[in-house]
Amino acid sequence: MELEQMHDTREGWLSHGLSVMGGRLNSHGYALPDKVKVACGFGPGARGGKKTAAVCIAPEASTEGITEVFISPVISDPVTALGAVLVMSGHAAGQGKGRAFKAFCLAMGLEGKAKEARPNSATEAWLRDEVLPMLGAYPHASIDLSKRDNKQGTRMIKLVCPETKDKKGNHYTVRMTKKWLDTYGAPLSPAGVKMIVDGGDEDAGEE
DSSP states (O other): OOOOBOOSSHHHHHHHHHHHHHHHHHHTTOOOOSSEEEEESOOTTOTTOSSOOEEEEOGGGSTTOOEEEEEOTTOOOHHHHHHHHHHHHHHHTTOOSHHHHHHHHHHHTEESOGGGOEEOHHHHHHIIIIIHHHHBSOOOOOOOGGGSOOOOOOEEEEEEEEEEEOTTSOEEEEEEEHHHHHHHOOOBOTTSOBOEEOOOOEEOSOO
8 A cells, every 4th residue: 555655754754653652552551751752773782783673772871861762774664663663662661671571562462582572463454554544654765784885994004113123023013094104204113213114004994
């Protein structure tokens, strides 16, 4: 079924979905915190993780005492995204551990292991047939992490002092970027000797 787009932003769509989940929680005796936000993005500890569908950050980690929920941008299927919101609503409501989470999953119609909890067939049908029409199309396109550009590391140039050695015969060594070497030349070693390029380049992340 093709849905009309009712929200201009992913956050607006997800926030609307979270409010619907809040109503479902209330009907089973649970409640979302007063301050809770949901966004599309990689939460702390999940960046680049293809298998991490969502992350919930406790309010203690927020300078404003806000519970933060992040839904992975890898997910573009709206029902899957809503399922992740429902699972994270349990964490946001303080039911994310042990027996409390098992009880929450049972009440909400979630199945699977704790780290892989997902809607069962009945809950998935509810999300697809009842919740999704209220929200409209999810304004988000999936990203393919395998096609992202990896940042090129800065080439670090190895320089050695030709005269300074330790007891094992290893030369005194420093590494610097080509940028600084070209601009200021090779530095002096502690012995006052101008260092020379050894040729042992290696990647260092940034200049």
